[in-house]
Amino acid sequence: MNADIANIIGNGLVTGCIYALIGVGFVVVFRATGVVSFAQGAFMVLGALIFATVTRNGQDLSVGLIAVVLVMFLIGGLIYRLVFARLAGSEVFVTSIATVGLGIVLQVVALLVWGPEVIVVPAPFDFRSQVHVVGALSFSALDLFVMGLTVVVFALIVVGLQRTPTGLRMRAVANNPRLAAYGGVNVVRTSTLAWGIGAATAGLAGVVFLLGSQPDPVSVFSLGLAAFPAILLGGLDSIPGSLVGGILIGLLQASVGVYIGGAWQDVVSYCVLLGLLLIRPQGILGSVGVARL
């Protein structure tokens, strides 16, 4: 295996995992409430900043991650109750524009509270140390951490949805909110939970991006939009799809970065998005009904 391919696999998997974490939150929110969220980027910014604040105060990685998940969960749930529960039943364009407005407000709050500077965190562990895998392929400790975190998050969400009573209720609401309500499911509570999960996974994506590249808040926000091609590729309403789409777009972008140039990465994935809309708008694993939404 030559160095280029090793490079593509390494970078592609890590970027793909970030897209997958953004995407899975998007999908959970979309399935439960039908909202196309453009606010995932803003949740990432908040997650990254909360993590930075906690770890700068001397707490270690696990405390930082738990704080991000809890706080983002509360923020997501609160936002659903304050804004999107009131907009339920509006046209898709109204709710999605509301997420645009929400994204702007959250980003501005973050900029006013924390400032626009590059977010710096102390290294929580020696994440540059390389772990050799096979041939030229080796992962840094950070890469392994990112992939492990993604696997854990997906496992929790999938098991939670398939094996717990709450997961059953969430699937019922996703399938048919009215019928679920007649069956005694508290739709508002379930949707609040979905928004909480959506915000929490986006927050984790923000943390992961922060650890890898020390970005400023605005570029974290932009990454939330860059995940759309991946989300659509996987299918807007498919949880495994968000992982598959994320990894595929991650690998594609990494190959573009190696063979064509880093500047072309985003534009190529948006071209994929355009092509996909022509050929297979429901994505790889999405349901056909969603395409007609």
Add this chain to the structure above:
Amino acid sequence: MLDSQATTSRADGGGDASEPRGWRMVPSGPGLGTLVFVAIAMATVLAGGPYALYTGTLICIYAIVTVSQEWILGRAGLVSLGSAAIMAIGAYTTARLSETSWGLFPVPLLVSFVFGGIVGLLIGVPGLRFKGLYLMLTTLALQFIVMFAGQKYQGVEHEAGFLVTPPTWGSLPLNTPKALFIITAVVLGLVLFALSGIYRGVPGRVWNAMRQDEAAASVLGAHLVRWKLAAFIGSSAITAVGGSLYAYQAGQVSYNSFSLELSLTLLVMVFIGGLGTLAGPVIGAAVIVLLPILLDDLADAFAGLPDVANWLFINQATLANGLYGLLLLLVLLFERDGIFGLGRRLGRGALGMGRRLTTTRGEN
């Protein structure tokens, strides 16, 4: 239970029962009050200094774009996140034509109009096969692709952007602040005139029927995709004209003036002003252009408290941004008809007989 029922209507994907109040079937021409208001506004700007003229021109340019965006948002129920990209196409066209023999004003405006329409067609065909969500994603892709293509097109040689040769008629320069303001105001007037005619006629009724119930409109013989495409092509053509005028005012065209933020700001303008009317988006454009200036004044007002004034000054752009977002959320949550709808309602409440003064629309 109520919530669950409301949530279901999106799953059905069909016509929506939550029809905002105040959307009228058929608009009539502008009332006397509107004409007086426009005359006063024009006179104020023309009597003002270069800064007032600059601001007035900017409002007119944005209003041209927001009115055309309202065409697809308020009539066809579609959202475009790529209005800035289409403006960029008009602006690049203008910059490149202005230095050639095709640069005679208003030829670049007309060419931009055509190019905008063509891009609308190219983007609309994949984007409109499905409901609104997919047009959003297509236009988001367009936004990034145009930004990237613009950057590549400018290359290293024109890194700061293409210069626009000032428009002239013979020896008469058209790029003085006053001339530019008059030109943009006239173009805005023409756009409003044309659109009010279109909305009053058969197309307006078809879009209105589509927005209320797509299935019913389609049963009555409206070809949904064709009508949506028509609205999108028309609105893209006008948006490109807005971009062309933007190029003339700025004097220089660079890709980074047409970012996604601009697209979002334009959307915010439309929503804040109010959907379903022609006056709404114009008011929205004016409010959003004037808001940073008001914040500026606010910073001056706190001159006695240097800390507060300084904080306001440093965070001015961020604060203005946050206010747009907040206004957008408030409008969506509490007053779906925007500032214009709110004003109209307040006006009606305050003086029932003064309705003709506060509305551009008659009842039918």
